[in-house]
Amino acid sequence: MRETRIKRRQALTGAAGLIAAGAVGAPAIAQTKRIKIGYVSPQTGPLAPFAEADNFVIGGVREAAKAGLSIGGRNQALEILVKDSQSNPNRAAEVANDLILKDQVDLMLVASTPETTNPVCDQCEVNEVPCVSSVAPWQPWFFARGGKPDAGFKYTYHFFWGLEDVIAVFTNMWGQVPTNKSVGGLFPNDGDGNAWGDKERGFPPVLSKLGYKLTDPGRFQNLNDNFSAQISAFKSANVEVVTGVVIPPDLTTFWNQAQQQGFKPKAVSIGKALLFPVVLEGLGNAGHNLSTEVWWTPHHPFKSSLTGASAQQLADGYTQASKKQWTQPIGFVHALFEVAMDVMKRSKGAGERASVLDAIAKTKLDTIVGPVAWGSGPVKNVAKTPLVGGQWRRGGAFKYDLVITDNKTAPNIPVAGKMEPIG
C-alpha cells in the first residue's frame, strides 16, 4: 500500500516535469504573430436571414488574406473567429466576452440589428477592445446605448445609414406618385417601431412639415394575427400611402387582410419586412410594386477594396455558390471585412489594440457599399453610407427584382425606373 503511493507520487512528479518541458519549448513554436479578428452575427434564430451570406463572404475574405497581412514589413497570419449570437442579445454579449477574454482578439466586428450590435459593442467598450459594427440604423445603435452626441464612444465605431435617410427616401418616393397625402403608419412595439413612430425624432414631425397627414393607430405587438383595427382606421382616414417597419409575417397578414377588406393604397413603403426576396415570393402576385429602402444592390457603382470585385460580381458569386438570389446584407458584411483588413494593415498588428483603435478612427476607404470614413458623420463614431429607394417588381432573372426608383438622396447610384402606383 505504502509502496504504491510513493510510486504514484513519483509518476505525478514525472508528469509535471513533462508538462514543464513542454511549456519551455512552446514559445519557439509561436514565433510568428497571429492577428485575431472576432466576428459576431445572428447565424441562427429569427434574425438568421441577415447572416445567411456570412459563410460565403468570410470564405472570400479568408481566401483573399490567405498569405497573411504585411504589417510594418513583416508578415502576420490572420485568423477570423466567428461566433453565433443565436439572435439573442444575452448570448451576443456572452460570445463577445469569450472572444475578448479567452481568444484575446485584436479587433471585434459585429453585424445585423441592434439586438446583435449593441450588446457586443457594449462589451467592447467596457473591455477596451476596438470594434467596428454595421447593419443597424445608427440612432438605435448610438442612443440606445446611452451615447452622448458631444462625447461619443471611445472604442466602438459604426457605419450604416440613419432614420433621417429612410424618411427622406420614403417621402421622395411618394413624391413621384400623385396621392391625397394621407399616410397610414404601421409601427410595432419594438425598438424599430418606437424609433420610427417617435413624435420628435421619427416620421411624424417630418411628415407634417411636408404636408402629409399621418394616421398612426398605435403600437402593436409583433406576430400580430389580425390587422382589421388598423385597416378600418386607414379606410376611414382615406389613407393612400402606407408605411412602417414590420416583420415579414405581419406584412403578409396585413397585406392579405387589406385586400380582403378592399383597402387599396397607392404606395406601400415598408422597412425590414421587404428586405428579403423570399418574403415577396410568399406574397404571390400581390408583392408587385411594394417599395422599401435600399442600402445595397448589385447595381451600386462600387467595388471591393479587398478583391477588386464589383458589386455585381460579388452578388453573382453568391448566387453561384448558394443558388439563391442576392440580399442586401451581403455587401455590408463584405464591407465590414474590407474595413477590418484596411485597419489591420495600417495598425501595428497583433497585440497592439491602441494602434488598431487609432487606425479605425483614421479610416478613409472606398468599399463595396460606398466610402467609409469616420469624422464627418452625425456623431463622432458614426459613418454614413448612401441610401436610396426601390420597388420590388415581378419578372427578370428572379421572381422579384428590386428596382431602384429614387436616388435623390444619393445621385451617384443609378435609378432603373420610375415609381409606379400599386394596382
Add this chain to the structure above:
Amino acid sequence: MTAALDTVLQGTLLGGLYALFAAGLSLIFGIMRLVNIAHGDLIVLAAYVALVAVQASGIGPIESLVIVVPVMFAVGYGLQRGLLNSTLDRGILPPLLVTFGLSIIIQNALLEGFSADSRKLQAGALEIASLRLGPDLAVGWFPLLIFLTAVAVIAGLQVLLYRTRVGRAFRAVSDDPEAARLYGVDNRHLFALAMALALAVVSIAAVFLAVRTNFDPAVGPARLLFAFEAVIIGGLGSLWGTLAGGVILGVAQSVGAKIDPAWQLLAGHVAFLLVLVLRPRGLFPRAVD
C-alpha cells in the same frame, strides 16, 4: 355599428385559427395528461412538410393535406410510441422536459434543413377573395374557411370520442388507465393513436397558418401561447370548450385592438386571466380530474 360588428366578426374568425392550434393540444392533454411544449414546433414542422409536398408535386396547399395529414399521423404515432410513452407515469416533469428538448431539436433541424428564410404557401386568389356583407363589411373567404374547418374538425373529434369504439377506449384510458388495461385496452397503442390524431389536426392548422402568413423555423413557440390559453379558457379536455376559448381569445384581442393596437394581446391575456379568476377550471371542464 358596422365597425363593432366587423370587430367581433374578424375576432371570431381568428378564434377559429386559435381553436385549430389548440385542438390537438386539448386532445392529448385530455387523454393522457401530457403537456406538449413542442406543439408549436410540430405545427411549424407540418408546415414544412406541406412546403416540401407542394414544391415536389406542384399541387396546391389545400390539396397537399392529402400527403401532410398521413405523414404527420405517422410521425405522431412513432413519436408517442418510441419516445413520449416512456415519459408518462413518472410525474409531471419528464414529459415537459422531453417535449421542451424536442422543441429545440425540431427548430434547429429545420434551420439546418431549410435555412432561416421566411417561407409561405400560396393559395392564389383564395387568399384575398372576400364576401361582401355590406357597404363597409367584408369577410375574407379564407378566414371563413379556417373557421368552418375548425368547427368541422372539433365536431369530428367529438363524434370520434363519444360515438365510436376507439373513442370509448380513449375515454377509458383517460379516466382510469389501470382499469382500462385490466379490460384489455393497450394503453401504449391508444396513446400513440391519440398523438397521431393530434398531429393530423396539427397538419390542418399548419397548412392554414402557412397560407395565411409567413413561417420560419423559430416561429413555433409564439404559436403555442394562444393555443394554451384557448385550452385553459375552454376547460381542460373539453373540445367544444377549446373552440369557445379560441373565439373568446380572438374577439377579446380584436376588441382590444379597436381601442388601441397596443391592447390587442393584453386584452386576450386579460380575458384569459378573468376566466381563471372566475372559473379556475375553465368554462366547460370535462368531468373531474
